[in-house]
Amino acid sequence: MLSGTNLKYTKAFNFRIVFETIRLLGPISRADIARKTNLTPQTVSNIVHRLIQKSLILSADKLQKRRGAPSTNLILNPNGAYSIGIDFNRDHLTGMLVDLEGKVISKYFYEVDNPEPYRAVQLISDTVNLLKEVQIDQKSYFAGVGISLPGPLSINENNEVINTINPKAFPNWHNVPIVALLQQKIDSSIFLKNNASAAAIGELWYGAGKNQNDFLYLFMGAGLGGGVVIAGSVFEGANRNAGELGYFPFINDVSPLSTSDVPHIGEHFNLSNLYSWLNISGIMIKRPEDLENLYLKGNKKLSEWIDLAKTYLTPVLLSAEYLLDFDTVILGGRLPEVIIKHFALDLPDLLSKDRVDMKSVAPKVIVGTAGPDAAALGAATLPVFDLFSAQKDILLKN
Amino acid sequence: MLSGTNLKYTKAFNFRIVFETIRLLGPISRADIARKTNLTPQTVSNIVHRLIQKSLILSADKLQKRRGAPSTNLILNPNGAYSIGIDFNRDHLTGMLVDLEGKVISKYFYEVDNPEPYRAVQLISDTVNLLKEVQIDQKSYFAGVGISLPGPLSINENNEVINTINPKAFPNWHNVPIVALLQQKIDSSIFLKNNASAAAIGELWYGAGKNQNDFLYLFMGAGLGGGVVIAGSVFEGANRNAGELGYFPFINDVSPLSTSDVPHIGEHFNLSNLYSWLNISGIMIKRPEDLENLYLKGNKKLSEWIDLAKTYLTPVLLSAEYLLDFDTVILGGRLPEVIIKHFALDLPDLLSKDRVDMKSVAPKVIVGTAGPDAAALGAATLPVFDLFSAQKDILLKN
């Protein structure tokens, strides 16, 4: 916090800023990078040289705009680096190997039944080691392994999994030194985050938040999670529970399936609640993918649930709007994309109904680009983000 | 955003970091600063030399801890710099000259009646120029003039006052180039912010948030405002309305004084509403100071209003808690301190009632140290913050 800086950190930061400029604005020339970053052409030239040496970028076509020598465009090298992302949850495990552009090279998916920690460690490390065997370009850099955990679990400063909100849902998951256990079986650097925060980083790096420094990300998965992105990085809060909107209290609960003494939105907004809701009407469904057909057929029970969910989401989004004044809300998660699209389409009108009429500006609600694998892609982004993101903290010594 | 950095910015930042370390942790020695900041002792020595030359700090007592040469303690020089803060609102104008430690040297207070822009400009500039005439140490630096405006008014990128939320309350205050107008009459750099954000910066720099990088500040003044402090700076949001909690919609309004079509918390939570509430019962009160006596006498009507206000605040604070996971909420504003203390004491219990029971950690609710002049002190902090704060943005070229 009270850390100084020096030339070495300056160098590291400028390296990242040039990379970031190519990543976000490429194809782009050295001269244009210099103008964008306020660095001198010479500095940019030197950094670009290093980036090419490390195979992180490539020279592309030459392009002349007006007069003068034509500039050589620079682009990211998709094969410059790879990373592995694991989305682990109570009902499933998704593992994927992705390249520097976020393209999925290889993917595994398993259904699981709320495994205990030691079983989870085995599953995760096996998947990681399987993914590591995939043939990739010998020259390219392996960034590391990212793992996303379900919302109620969070990671303390000793890299142990702890249960700050809902210990009952994960009975054996308290004070588990997950990284230490995994590190015994995985020979790469490991990064952990909860699924919503990881997915938010994924959208920030590869997806709908690519050119957005501040946004609220809502993750509709096994529960309702969220990621608060401020100034280009995920804000996690004092106890790493920022964005854990599932436990947002809802004073006038109307859901017939409420079981808690203090009704909260995540109680309604979770997949098993939706399955129960449908089961009562005789519709037997177990997987998110099955919902797509049901939705496209115009199932009434499903629409009812969606309508209810929207009324639950409205006050949450409004409070976020007044507290943080975001101009963008990104929706994502494991529901089928058509349903998420439905939410994105209907929410703005619902919001404006409960909003003070004089207010002229409203945030836009958009659908995340990562799809149902957002958490796994987000997990894969963690090591890449750590290595290449141009966050200002990079400049601090500590 | 995509800006690089260089040696000059490194120097400027390290200068600020050393100053900040002395400000927050002083009395402190050069060697201890080096340890805290990870700067080398030589670098710290050089920067301290410059700080002393600029009279921003002073050498204090020598202190030996264990063996070795005794270290010389360094402290802030209160007379090192001065600044002026103006809190302008519909009903009053407070102006103050403060020193580098936030001590009020001179103060003016006027009651006003919703003046139009040209009249406000006259009032503000007159007050500033009166405060400038106060005799201060010739050597000390004058940091500038900070001005806080009421919440619904905000400032666009051209330094014009605009009305983003509630234009009706300030009929002539739209597209007013306030800084340009003031600059014609004031020969110093001018900084503008809404009162809640300014007060939040005041608490961050001088007050209860001094050692807190992330907190929510609630400002109970003519309306309900707020400041969201993240990573040591106020987050203002896309339209500079972050923290404008007054327009937070309240679905089940119970207030008999509601007039809006969409009930919102600020409608209840404002001073004139409180006055009306009391007036109905025959209690004629016009000024915040008069409330103190009433409260100490245990007035029933007042307690009723306070109780109602607490039920309004609870969901707002809870949503902030789940969205941002702050561990600190600071309360401030123009209500008498005893009443604010009452809120700080009662809110934690009310919050825990509506909170999911498994959650173990809760934010602490504390009273701001600046008192009813928080907005004016916050305004005075703006130029000082701009000149001396060690925010990471300082490192960026743009």
Place this chain on the structure above:
DNA sequence: GATATTAAATCAAATAAATTGACTAATTAA
């Protein structure tokens, strides 16, 4: 009480990254 040890602070020289200035090459405008 003399000497070794530890620590603070600073002087002087070295280091390392960005900057500045000069230059080459490539293209278009006139």
Place this chain on the structure above:
DNA sequence: TTAATTAGTCAATTTATTTGATTTAATATC
């Protein structure tokens, strides 16, 4: 054909931090 403009890079310069050595002042230990 020539002048103007722009991209890009080599070489030298600049400048804040770092490194290493030195001085000073206190305590610990024999």
